[in-house]
Structures are given as C-alpha cells and as structure tokens.
Amino acid sequence: xxxxxxxxxYLVTQMGNDKSIKCEQNLGHDTxxxxxxxxxxFLKIMFSYNNKELIINETVPNRFSPKSPDKAHLNxxxxxxxxxxxxxxxxxxxxxxRETTGELFFGEGSRLTVL
Amino acid sequence: GQNIDQPxxxxxxxxxxxxxxxxxxxxxxxxxxxxQQHAGEAPTFLSYNVLDGxxxxxxxxxxxxRSKGYSYLLLKELQMKDSASYLCASLDSxxxxxxxxxxxxxxxx
Numbered sequence: 001x002x003x004x005x006x007x008x009x010y011l012v013t014q015m016g017n018d019k020s021i022k023c024e025q026n027l028g029h030d031t032x033x034x035x036x037x038x039x040x041x042f043l044k045i046m047f048s049y050n051n052k053e054l055i056i057n058e059t060v061p062n063r064f065s066p067k068s069p070d071k072a073h074l075n076x077x078x079x080x081x082x083x084x085x086x087x088x089x090x091x092x093x094x095x096x097x098r099e100t101t102g103e104l105f106f107g108e109g110s111r112l113t114v115l
Numbered sequence: 116g117q118n119i120d121q122p123x124x125x126x127x128x129x130x131x132x133x134x135x136x137x138x139x140x141x142x143x144x145x146x147x148x149x150x151q152q153h154a155g156e157a158p159t160f161l162s163y164n165v166l167d168g169x170x171x172x173x174x175x176x177x178x179x180x181r182s183k184g185y186s187y188l189l190l191k192e193l194q195m196k197d198s199a200s201y202l203c204a205s206l207d208s209x210x211x212x213x214x215x216x217x218x219x220x221x222x223x224x
Contacts, residue, residue, distance in 0.1 A: 040216060041200060041216050041217045042214060042216050043158070043202065043204075043214040044214075045211065045212070056211065090157060090158075103148075103160045103163065104150075104158075104160065104212070105160075106157035106158050106159070107157060108156065108157050109155075109156075109157055
C-alpha cells in the first residue's frame with residue numbers, strides 16, 4: 001500500500017487554466033505539506049497543515065489554495081496557471097509538526113507543465 | 116538569513132568511498148537530515164543527526180558538528196544504484212526544514 005499518494009503524476013495544461021492535485025496519506029500522520037521543486041532542484045515549502053489547520057503559508061501567490069477536508073487529505077488547487085508554475089509538486093507527511101526526528105514521507109510527485 | 120550549502124555535483128567510482136559535505140546556517144537548530152532522491156522520484160529519508168558525532172547505518176554514515184555548522188554523508192562500497200541526488204536539510208527552531216539544492220552524485224564503473 002502506498003503511504004503517501006498523489007494524483008495526477010503528470011499534468012500538462014495551458015496558461016490561464018485552473019487545476020488541482022490531490023494527496024492522501026494512510027500513515028495516520030497529523031501533519032501534511034506541499035513542496036515545490038523547480039528545475040534547480042530546490043525543495044520549497046508551500047503549505048503545511050496540522051490536523052486540518054494551516055500552520056505554514058509561505059509567500060506563495062494566492063492563486064494557490066490548499067484544502068484539507070480531513071487530516072489524511074491535503075489537496076492543492078491552482079488558479080490561472082502561469083508558465084512559472086511548471087515544476088514538480090510533492091506532497092509529504094510527518095507524524096506531528098514538532099516531530100523529534102522530523103522524518104518526512106513524500107508522495108511520488110506531480111509534474112506540472114504549463115504551456 | 117538561513118542557508119544550506121552543498122556541492123552541486125560529485126563523481127566517484129564504483130566500489131569506492133565518497134563524502135558529501137554540507138554547511139548550514141539556520142535560525143536555531145533541531146537536527147540535520149540527509150535524503151536521497153533518484154531522478155524523477157521522491158526524496159527518501161537516509162539519516163537524522165542532532166548530536167555531534169558519527170551515526171552509522173550500513174554503507175551510509177552521517178556526521179554532525181554543531182559548533183561548526185557542518186555535516187557530511189559518507190557512502191562506502193559505492194554501487195551504481197547510489198547514483199542520485201543527496202539533499203541536506205536543517206530543522207530550524209520553528210521545526211521547519213530548510214533544504215539545500217542537493218548534490219548530484221555520479222557513479223562510474
């Protein structure tokens with residue numbers, strides 16, 4: 001069974017469209033994250049949710065809106081897509097926010113290409 | 116500001132040993148992580164250090180010096196499958212992970 005699963009794995013779309021990426025974890029973790037990894041391979045935190053509450057909201061455009069219907073799911077909706085949004089988006093989870101080891105479990109990533 | 120530095124790329128020979136260095140400057144410190152990321156795949160956890168010294172785990176070892184803001188990942192008996200990017204990340208005082216850009220390790224036969 002996949003621990004952290006996200007869909008779709010690949011997404012190709014036109015500028016200006018709206019798209020969503022879904023994430024689910026079956027590890028019973030309290031905290032979930034969205035990361036963006038661009039072509040330079042930096043992993044940048046976008047959002048973190050702890051028990052369905054937003055904990056971190058880094059400086060990302062408000063075109064990006066996370067939604068957490070329950071602590072096992074964290075979806076990412078993106079409005080009015082731009083070329084610069086092309087990247088791999090990783091969902092991740094950890095047991096708690098103040099985890100002593102902080103080990104993250106990552107999903108397989110969703111490669112978004114905006115044309 | 117917060118910063119993680121690691122070499123962009125390294126090359127090593129199958130069967131050899133390689134050391135990947137990482138220096139960090141973060142607001143507070145709650146530990147240093149190493150993750151492995153194969154091309155096109157998700158990062159996977161390798162090690163966590165919060166106390167000074169060497170932690171050994173099979174062919175991989177990780178070292179931390181808190182006073183120097185320095186860590187390294189040591190890979191022994193290199194195998195072709197070790198070709199990957201190795202990401203260093205520091206957990207700051209707010210328990211946020213600050214990531215380096217990763218070191219691409221190329222293993223040659």
